[in-house]
Amino acid sequence: MTSLKRSYVTDSSAPNLSSKVYVRSTRSGKVQKIVRELYLRQDIPCSSKLCSKCLSRAPTDYNNRVLPFVLSERPEGTKSAPQGHYVIPDTNAFISAMDLFEVESAFHDVIVLQTVLEEVKNRSLPLYHRLISLTKSEDKRFYVFFNEFRSETYVNREHGESINDRNDRAVRMAVKWYGEHLQEAVRMRSKSAKAPMIVMLSDDRDNLRKAKAEKLVAYSLRDYVSGLENATLLLDMITEGQEARQGKPEKSEMFYPEYYSLSKMLTGVKAGTMHQGIFNVSPYNYLEGSVHVSAFERSLLILGRENSNRAVSGDVIVVEILSKDQWKTPSTKIIEEETVNKDDNPDEEDGEAVITERERRALQEEVKRVHSKNVEGRSQPTARVVGVIKRNWRQYVGHIDRGSVKTSAKQSRAQQTVFLVPMDKRIPKIRVRTRQAGELLGKRVLVTIDSWDRDSRYPVGHFVRSLGELESKEAETEALLLEYDVQYRPFPKTVLDCLPSEGHDWKVPASVDDPGWKGRRDLRDLLVCSIDPPGCVDIDDALHARPLPNGNFEVGVHIADVSHFVKPNNAMDKEASMRGTTVYLVDKRIDMLPMLLGTDLCSLKPYVERYAFSVLWEITADADIVKSEFTKSVIRSREAFAYEQAQIRIDDKSQQDDLTKGIRTLMMLSKKLNKKRMDAGALNLASPEVRVEAESETSDPADVKVKKMLDTNSLVEEFMLLANISVARKIYEAFPQTALLRRHAAPPKTNFEELANQLQVKRGLELRTDSSKAVADSLDTCVDPSEPFFNTLIRIMATRCMMSAEYFCSGTQAYSEFRHYGLASEIYTHFTSPIRRYADLEAHRQLAAAIEYEQLDPSLHSKAKLEGICKNINVRHRNAQMAGRASVEYYVGQALKGRVCDEEGFVMKIFSNGFVVFVPKFGIESAIKLRDLAVPEPESTLDYENYILTISGSKNAKVELFQKVKVRISDVQEESTGKRKIKLGLL
């Protein structure tokens, strides 16, 4: 009987076949045995430029070209290998020191084995992506060697061998093979030359030992790095890993409870006894977290360190609800980690408790307050974290806590443990071991969290790099961009390759027969102009209006035709979709598209012809739309106005040319449109907007001004809204399942409860929230005749109660959910700023397909892909906004540096040990803590029902919500941190 069995490597007759067997559990609970056959080959190249044999055998692509070889002919040498060396790290090395491999100055010619790459992918997806991007970088020379597919380096798993041991063996096998292979290759070239040494890097002692036994060159990461230049700097970048922990004796005390097993959590979540959500920490109280879970309308509170159990803001966690007698109301105290745990010793771990005495006291007072007042109705369910599904740790920017540094002498290279205080107040202090504590003091530093064990009160992390001096513009700007995950590196070459080859000389083709003109309407004779903020270079939109013979008006909105230049799925499109939006900082703009497009070829600059995507309406004198039309076009803008200029031109009676008349028509129509929108219930919301005026030479901030709103601002805004709505209707009609739209959900009633109650108690005003119209109307009634700013204050506070608007794909929501609450429109999208928003670019493509100008790219047909895009751009959009705000905040701080001024402010929020004041003039908002008002800290009683804080003792005062107060604004440099902060004092 001939055997039916598939014979694998052991059988010599079929040397090129092997298999891989594993168990796969599907989401639906199925468990499958999966068998994959592996076909082993011999033509996978070693990719060393020294080897000619591999070059001749390497597989070719369809152009009959071999991929260029990566590893250099003359790699860097070391002391033990002057002839140069290639590095083969194992999985642990990458996991524990990815930052190290990203350093520019070291780690060139690295061979990434497939075994290792796959293991990294299984262990950590973010690290995997970083590794992949390293392999793409040309000057780092990282080569992925598919050792599992090459027959010489394939290793069969032995009986009883663990997967790890097998993979380690595969790594060693590859190291051995490379060594012999290169030896041979070099000998073929010349007899005397020495082949580069192959160095294996591993943090696994067992693996190192075995490698030594096999006579391979192997180092631990630390040993290898110690031999490099800049060793101290590089050593800091290795993860605070097992090595350090192994040295310590087993500790009996565990500060935090253990996490549940994954299966237990999943079962619990499915059964509804546990809940999954994203952990959020209150910006005012680092001990109070909240998590929103789908089962409850209100967020669950997570109080104290023990309950939050090592979760860091942003993690996906699983919580268990605590029994009802432990339910609490949200905190009314400002608790900052910095001040509560000021003098912790980072080295001392033994005496450390999870909750310090001071923390306990702070919490105690909370409980007292809850008990003293019978606030049953207000108490919220609390929960405790029982496990983490996914860590969302990123790199954090912060500074070294001066108090935690023992020797700050710069020369001292002794390793010490210091605390890093992150910029983001919601992130706990991070314990970092470093040899350069002295140097890093007073600098902005980037670190990552490596782990947070049960026996450590704070997470442990390692140093990545220093951004520069605190308060220096470069460091602070980069810190901001990093904190908000803004991609700010210059565009890679692949992206720039997608630009038109003519560069700045690109012109709209003169001949109308050119393919670029196909399907385009010639609108060059229209009197088009653009109105933008002063100094705007990326002009997205332009407008025109002219009377029609029948008494109606033709109005056109012309948007830069970016989709003509950015074709779907090329490198530029991918980069843009990743960036999602242009980020505007006070002194810097981080573009979504390369400069050439954004500020020149796409920008609707005056006096030149440009491609545009036009929306044309026929509108009656009452601003009713008779018909709308969409077309690709060519326009020539007659003028680029700043808002103020346009306003002056409109107001100037002497100007009677057609262009000015057109703008006046637009103005007239926009006012009517605005009225209609307001009648429909659109909200007029406010956020504190200030502008930082910079000195032209140094771009140092000189002054802070509140932005002025002119009629021309709202002129442009009205027509952009109109265009967006028209386009949304059109693309939804054409693609009911996959139109990219924007919605603004109605906020849940509970969001307004607090504010409504405050208004009721303090001013006897009523805030009705049953519809956006009701909100808009009742906001109009919230006025204080003696205080014009009061209304704006309420609007700012109301805005914070709203949901944020989001992009979505039309197939994922019911039509009734499309509604834009703030604009009171049934349907809405973004169409008018394709230079700076990716959503608009997608809308352009969809509209172009809807008017049958071009075929729709398949990626825009796929709901799943669009959902992915929406998810990303929603996040990017929010980050860009926050980065912009943070930048303004920083510059306001810089502008006020060294100045002391007294200003009016309004109380926005009251705590039992402080209150938050908003200063309209500078748009700043800051907490005033009682501790800072007088020494010793004054006594205080908080009348929670009436929002009155009575201060007595060393200072007597009474602070009410919405009260106008005089504050003294100054800036202080905090002693412990060396950080400059705006400080408000009550006068």
Added chain:
Amino acid sequence: MAPAATSQVLLSPAELSFLHSSLLLQPPVRPDGRAPNQFRPLVAETDILPGANGSARICFPDGTEAIVGIKAEVEKSQWRANLSEDGAHLGTGGGDVEMEEDGGKPQEEASSHGNGEMSWIELSIEIPGFRDDDPLPIFLAAMLSEGLLAGEELKDRLWINRRFHWKLYIDILLLSPPLSYPLPLLSLTTHLALLSSRIPKLKSEQDEDPLFDDDWEASLYLYPKLPTGKRIDRPPITLLVMAVGSNIIFDPSKEELAVAEAVLAVSVRESQRRENDTSGRRLNLLSIRSVDSPSRLTPSGVPNTMNTATGGSAPVSSQDAVAQRESIDQKGVWNPPRGGVKRALITRIIKLVLEPNGVAQEVMDGLNGVEV
């Protein structure tokens, strides 16, 4: 339920009579020269289907060949009344889901013992030329699963926790036409396939949704192996035994079956329940089923007294023929066997099967030689 169509042997009454009388001799003379308790040699291999949890293939020298593949799937158990109190484990009550601390029930309760159910094993047989609702496959499947389900062990091993279990699909495929009665072939192949079956290792605890180790190497044998390589127990086997006169013949060939006076299917299992059992092995009888012998349908020979050519007189009717035959007992004329089996004979068969170093043990030893 005679599997008549399977073994229609084209032998003349004279040949049948010769065969019968040689099998009646002491010791019997079998057409292929085997001893009465000697099995035909067979070739076997296991783990031939990489995608299945377990598989085996056996070829008999007469050209019959079978493949068995076993697939295990996780299935949600049906809610059972007697487990309802324990179900409170995952009730929605408050925040109390501390499973470990729940009530402190003895560990036994959560174990698999006695919780297995019949429906967790599904067995299907495919025979070329037969529909799946033909009597032969159904009858064979019933006999095989009867043996598998007779013991609790296999069912109980499929228990994962109170909410989940494995469902075992045993697919038996006869590759050749059913030349002889394929029961022993299928039974032995199933036995080997079950021996080679492995299920992923459970990682989750208690009544959680099951979570398994994704390393196949870590998976566990359905019939666990001791560190010594021995098994604590093995799946049952079903043997085919026939009797001619007082002779008991094992593993009958197609021709032998054509003259059998009684055919029995005997299911036995080897177990080693007690730790310090010095004898080491114990055989348990699981079931006996009598199979309608195909010999009853063979054409009978015509004795001289009934043959006009030899001076006899032909019977007037078929009834008359039967009546006449009853009274004749002539050597050399084939007469299909009638009537049942003597109780003493069955006892002897059981004894022969179960006795130490008996037939069953010999078969088991033979199968032990197959590498699993």
